[in-house]
Amino acid sequence: MGRKLTNHPLYTIVFLSFVLFVVIPVAYTLGTALFTDGSFGTNIQLLNLDTFSLLAKSCIIAFFIALLSTFFGTILGFMLYKTNIKFRNIFKILLLIPLFISPYILAVAWKDFFFIFFNDTNLISSYIGVILVLTTIFTPLSMIITGSALSNIDAQLEESGFMITSFRMVILKIMLPLIKPALITSFVLVFIFSISEFSVPAFFGVKLFTTEIFTQFSAFYNHSLAILQSGLLIVICILLLFTEKQNIADAPFLSIGSKGTDNKLYNTKNRNILSLLFMFGWLSISVVFPFIILFVQSFKNGASRFIQAFELLLPTFANSIGLAFSAALIIVFIGFIAAYYSAYQSGTKTIKSFDWLLLIVFAIPSTILGISLIKFYNQPGLDIIYSSYAIILIALAGKFSFISSKLIGNAIRQIPNSLDEAAQIEGISSFTRLRKILIPLILPALFAAFIISFIFSLGELGTTIMVYPPGTEIMPIKVFTIMANAPQSLTSSMTLIVFSVTLLIISGFYFLMKPLIKNYGFAND
Amino acid sequence: MIDINNITLSYGDKPVLQDFALNFESNRLSCLLGGSGCGKTTILRLIAGIETPEKGTIVIDNKIVTKDGQILIPPHKRNIGFIFQDLALWPHFTVYKNIAFGLIERKEKNIKETVLKMLDFFGIQEQAEKYPHQLSGGQKQLVAISRSLVLKPKILLMDEPLANLDVKLKRKILEHIRNLKQSRTLGIDLTIIYVTHDHKEAFAIADKVVVMDEGKIEETGTVEQIKKSENRFVQYFLEY
Numbered sequence: 001m002g003r004k005l006t007n008h009p010l011y012t013i014v015f016l017s018f019v020l021f022v023v024i025p026v027a028y029t030l031g032t033a034l035f036t037d038g039s040f041g042t043n044i045q046l047l048n049l050d051t052f053s054l055l056a057k058s059c060i061i062a063f064f065i066a067l068l069s070t071f072f073g074t075i076l077g078f079m080l081y082k083t084n085i086k087f088r089n090i091f092k093i094l095l096l097i098p099l100f101i102s103p104y105i106l107a108v109a110w111k112d113f114f115f116i117f118f119n120d121t122n123l124i125s126s127y128i129g130v131i132l133v134l135t136t137i138f139t140p141l142s143m144i145i146t147g148s149a150l151s152n153i154d155a156q157l158e159e160s161g162f163m164i165t166s167f168r169m170v171i172l173k174i175m176l177p178l179i180k181p182a183l184i185t186s187f188v189l190v191f192i193f194s195i196s197e198f199s200v201p202a203f204f205g206v207k208l209f210t211t212e213i214f215t216q217f218s219a220f221y222n223h224s225l226a227i228l229q230s231g232l233l234i235v236i237c238i239l240l241l242f243t244e245k246q247n248i249a250d251a252p253f254l255s256i257g258s259k260g261t262d263n264k265l266y267n268t269k270n271r272n273i274l275s276l277l278f279m280f281g282w283l284s285i286s287v288v289f290p291f292i293i294l295f296v297q298s299f300k301n302g303a304s305r306f307i308q309a310f311e312l313l314l315p316t317f318a319n320s321i322g323l324a325f326s327a328a329l330i331i332v333f334i335g336f337i338a339a340y341y342s343a344y345q346s347g348t349k350t351i352k353s354f355d356w357l358l359l360i361v362f363a364i365p366s367t368i369l370g371i372s373l374i375k376f377y378n379q380p381g382l383d384i385i386y387s388s389y390a391i392i393l394i395a396l397a398g399k400f401s402f403i404s405s406k407l408i409g410n411a412i413r414q415i416p417n418s419l420d421e422a423a424q425i426e427g428i429s430s431f432t433r434l435r436k437i438l439i440p441l442i443l444p445a446l447f448a449a450f451i452i453s454f455i456f457s458l459g460e461l462g463t464t465i466m467v468y469p470p471g472t473e474i475m476p477i478k479v480f481t482i483m484a485n486a487p488q489s490l491t492s493s494m495t496l497i498v499f500s501v502t503l504l505i506i507s508g509f510y511f512l513m514k515p516l517i518k519n520y521g522f523a524n525d
Numbered sequence: 526m527i528d529i530n531n532i533t534l535s536y537g538d539k540p541v542l543q544d545f546a547l548n549f550e551s552n553r554l555s556c557l558l559g560g561s562g563c564g565k566t567t568i569l570r571l572i573a574g575i576e577t578p579e580k581g582t583i584v585i586d587n588k589i590v591t592k593d594g595q596i597l598i599p600p601h602k603r604n605i606g607f608i609f610q611d612l613a614l615w616p617h618f619t620v621y622k623n624i625a626f627g628l629i630e631r632k633e634k635n636i637k638e639t640v641l642k643m644l645d646f647f648g649i650q651e652q653a654e655k656y657p658h659q660l661s662g663g664q665k666q667l668v669a670i671s672r673s674l675v676l677k678p679k680i681l682l683m684d685e686p687l688a689n690l691d692v693k694l695k696r697k698i699l700e701h702i703r704n705l706k707q708s709r710t711l712g713i714d715l716t717i718i719y720v721t722h723d724h725k726e727a728f729a730i731a732d733k734v735v736v737m738d739e740g741k742i743e744e745t746g747t748v749e750q751i752k753k754s755e756n757r758f759v760q761y762f763l764e765y
Contacts, residue, residue, distance in 0.1 A: 418613035421575045426627035426676060427601030436626075440617045 014337045015354050022398035023357055025376030026364065030234075032375070033227035047228055051212075055232055058209035061127055062195035068135045070186045073142020076282065078171075081147035083266045085275050091283070092147075093510065098286045099140040100452075101502050102459030102476055104199035106133050108483070108495040109290030111204070112297040115488065125204040134194050136286040141193075142186040149182030150175065167266075188244050192237045196365035198462040199480070209233060210367050210462070217371055217466075227375075230368035237363035294499060297492035309493035313478060317501070320458060320475040323389055327396040328454035334358075334397060335404025335449055340438075342405070343412040355405070362402035369398060370466025387469050395463040400456050404449040411445030412438070444513070451509045458502065475501070526551035526716055527572060527680065532581035534567060541567050542578070542740045549733075551679075554702070554717040556727035559737035560762070565720045566610070569682045572718070573607050574600035585680070606673030606681045610688060612665050614657040614672070620644070621653040624672045631676075643671045647701065663694040670701070681705075683719045687726065699729050724763050728752075736762060 076095060080088050098106060110133055114124040123129070157178065158170055165173070176183070198210040209229065217226035268275050298306050338354050361369070373395055377386040385391050415438065423433045439446070461476045468477050475498050483491040527549040534542045541564045549555050557565040570576035571583060574596050583591040590598040614623055621640055628636045644650040647667040652660060660668065666686055673681060683702075687695045705715055721727050727734050727748075734751045736744045736759050743758045744751060751759065 416611055416613060418609040418611055419615055421573075421600075422607065422609060422613040422672075423615075423626070424575065425573060425600045425605060425607050426630070428627065428630050432630060437615060441615075 008341065011337055011341050014334055018334060018354070018357065018397075018401070021394050022361055022373075026361065026369065026372040026398075029372040029375040030227060030231055033224050033231075047225075047232070051229060051232070054207065054212055055209050055229075055236075057127075058195055059236070061130060061208065062191045064131050065134045065138060065194040066187045066191040068131070069138040069142045069190045070146070070183060072135070072139045072282070073186060074146045074183065075278075076139065076143040077145075077147030077150055079268075079275055079279065080143070081151040083268050083275065085268050085272065085279070087276075087279075091279050094283055094287060095143060095279075096140045097503065097506070098137045100455040100459075100506055101499055102199065102461060103133065103137050103197060104203050104461065104476075104480065105294075105459075105495050105499050106137060106286075106290050107200045107203045108491055109293045112293045112488065112492055113289065116293065116297065125206065127206060129204050130201050130206055130208070133200050134197060138190040138193055139282075139286070142190060145186045145189075146179055146182050149179035153178050184244050188240050191240065192363055195233065195237065196367075196462065198365075198367050198465075199476075203483070210365055213365075213371070214367050214466075217367075223371075223375065226371060227368075230365065230371060233365050233368060234363065237365070238360055241359060241363050291496075291499065294492050294496040297489055298496045301489060305487070305489040306493040306496070309490055309497055312482065313475060313494055313497050316473045316475045316478050319473050321505075323392060323474065324454050324458040327393050327400075327457040328450050330393060330397045331400045331404045331453040331457070332408075332446060332450045334401040335406075335408050335453075336446065338401070338405040339409035339412055340434075342409055358402040358405055361398045362400075366399065366460070366462025367466060369395060370463040373398075373463075374467050389469070389472070391467045391469065392464055392472075392474075395467050396453075396457045396460060399460065399463055400453050403456070404453055407449045407452070408442060408445050411442040415441050447513050451506075451513070454509075455502065455506065458505070459498075526586060527718075528582075528584040529568065529571070530582045530584070532571060532578045532583070534571070534576070534578045540740065545581070545740060545742075547735065547742060547745075549716060549718055551716045552714060553732040554719060554730055555733040555735060556731035557718065557720045557735050557737060558722070558724055558727045558762075560722055562739075563737045564740040565737055566684050569607070569684050569718060569720055572603075572680070573605055573682055574598065574603055575607075604679045606676065606678035608666075608669045608673055608681070608683045608686045610684045610686065612657075612669040612686070614665060614668055616657050619654050619656055620649065620660070620668050623657070623668055624675050627672070627676050639675060643675050647671055662690055663698065666690065666694075666698055667701070670698075670705075674705070679714070679716060681715050681717045683717065685720055685722070687721075695726065696729075699726065703730050738762075 079085050080092050080095075085091075107129075110124050110129065111121050114121045124132070153175060158174060196210060198214060201208040201211050202214065210233075213226050213229050213233075216222045216229065298309070338358060342355055364372075373391055374386070376382070377391055379386075385394070419437060419441070420433055423437050428436075459476055461480060464474065465477060465480060468474060479491070479494045479498060482494065486494075529545060529547045532542050532545045533540070545564070545568075547568070557568060559565050567576060571578055571591065572585070574590060577594055577596055578591065579594055581591075581593070582589055585598075585603060588598065590596070590603055615626070618626060621644075624643060625636050625640045628639060633639070641650065641653075644653055647670065649664055649667050649671070652664055652668070657665060657668070669686065687698055690698070702717070702719070705717070719727070719730065728751075731748055734744075734746065734748060735742055736751060736754075736756075738758050743762075744754045744756045746754070752763070754760065
């Protein structure tokens with residue numbers, strides 16, 4: 001299996017395209033900001049005490065969001081993946097909804113909530129508001145990471161623990177240490193997502209590092225400072241990823257299916273009602289209340305605002321869905337190529353470096369990725385990309401290919417090598433093995449990667465708002481640009497529509513995916 | 526028939542085989558017997574061509590198939606069948622498709638007839654349309670054996686295929702394996718190399734037994750010769 005890279009033209013094309021379209025623009029922009037637009041020494045002086053104080057504040061906020069999300073995510077993960085709580089399969093799907101809708105939707109809903117009940121939005125338009133909203137958004141991510149890890153624990157390890165100690169001690173001393181890589185992964189990823197999040201602090205009017213970068217870039221046109229600030233954020237994210245790279249590599253991050261380890265489920269017994277209350281409570285806070293509030297706010301003065309919002313958003317539907325669909329195809333293709341060669345050619349340096357490049361670009365905050373791309377492509381000869389949807393596709397592919405490669409990679413690694421080797425011995429060509437053995441076996445993961453990429457692309461704002469060409473009609477951009485000067489009820493109506501469209505698409509995909517997973521049930525728990 | 530000459534192989538820093546040499550005669554059933562990690566599975570994988578040694582040569586039927594870190598003849602051109610420890614049945618194919626897949630890809634004729642004959646020989650014709658997860662452990666073993674034999678290999682490599690079966694089923698399948706060598710019904714003439722850590726299993730079927738420890742051969746011979754061996758490791762191994 002140790003063939004040379006030149007034997008893989010497809011891989012080489014994908015790798016070089018990623019470097020050319022995504023990595024070089026980022027490196028070029030950062031390099032230019034540091035060394036060309038003035039000397040390095042002069043530029044570095046732009047970073048003053050205020051910058052570092054704001055960065056520290058953003059880090060503290062992200063720390064709390066990561067801590068709370070991992071804490072609640074682990075509790076939810078345990079209840080849904082390790083107990084026989086009623087409606088667990090329905091909860092597993094419903095609780096994921098916040099992860100798949102744009103963060104600003106929940107921000108709008110909570111602002112409406114405080115407006116309706118307290119006639120004052122100051123409390124929510126604060127650091128606490130940012131922590132509250134982002135915690136509800138990222139807890140489902142922690143839930144699936146820790147839940148996957150918990151369900152992968154071999155039942156015998158827990159049972160042997162019960163021979164010598166109590167249930168509580170088994171959780172504390174056996175289960176939690178065993179899922180340590182997943183806990184750390186959850187914390188690191190949520191931290192990176194939170195520190196990079198732009199739309200929620202921007203909507204609440206809270207000054208954080210990402211909003212400051214956006215202001216410097218878009219309002220003051222101080223590109224050097226914006227990029228230098230971006231560099232600081234990138235360094236923090238990458239340092240965090242590198243420090244915990246072993247744990248992140250070991251965690252069953254977003255895995256679809258399992259190796260079939262014997263997962264032990266616990267009876268909730270007399271705690272059933274309490275557990276259900278907690279589940280319903282969390283579902284209400286993260287999904288039901290926001291939806292009801294948006295609904296009430298949209299229709300409190302009749303349907304006129306809703307109709308107006310619908311008319312405003314109608315032209316964006318086809319564009320947004322088409323763009324997200326194209327982006328998802330590209331993202332899954334890149335993710336598959338990276339994951340496939342990483343699994344089968346893991347010794348090659350170029351392949352390892354592709355994994356790292358995907359990870360590094362993923363760790364770059366959205367606004368910064370957007371700035372880098374726009375600075376690079378806004379020059380003669382490249383304006384065909386700059387002035388078209390291509391720049392958005394490049395941005396989305398750069399942002400989300402890591403997630404798709406991780407998801408597909410985990411699915412590939414769960415397939416025993418012997419399945420491929422058995423076909424190899426029978427003389428089946430590598431292309432046929434790929435087509436008839438590997439792809440059918442990882443089809444649920446490919447489909448899941450497509451859906452996740454589609455939903456993320458549909459709601460992405462941080463990068464898209466930086467790079468969208470003039471005259472572009474895309475849902476999140478339209479909502480975000482209109483909401484600045486629109487009455488609250490129009491904003492709520494538009495958000496409600498985006499929320500409903502996203503939910504409809506998720507439901508549609510779910511029903512499409514259900515028979516597929518059922519057919520391939522052997523590979524899934 | 527199969528000559529392994531001065532093979533050296535390491536996994537990372539850990540040497541598995543060093544200057545290892547062994548030969549297997551044709552039309553015989555040889556058992557590689559030894560504890561976990563002694564290198565017996567690695568030898569099967571080297572013969573199959575799915576593992577590449579750093580040094581040494583492997584010769585099959587007077588043809589050099591592997592030489593000094595290079596696979597000269599790829600696995601599928603060695604006319605070998607391999608039954609993996611986990612059986613490696615493709616979970617998305619039915620029993621019929623699992624057995625027929627290699628024939629279809631090789632564009633053989635009379636595929637249906639060949640597969641049904643094989644299913645009939647092993648008494649699993651009722652299972653043809655089932656998926657692997659719907660079969661019992663023993664049925665899975667038989668499907669794995671059928672899948673390998675349907676391509677009429679000259680060499681059959683079996684990597685602890687009976688490790689997880691109960692004694693009764695083990696006996697039944699061992700009986701099948703014993704009969705395979707002379708099977709005129711299937712029209713095959715087989716050299717079988719069978720890997721196991723269970724000496725009873727080896728003694729029940731082997732023409733020749735090779736006892737291994739830490740990548741080295743401790744003893745080779747017929748079942749009777751091994752039973753009478755004065756090698757201390759062999760005596761210790763057979764005691765347990």
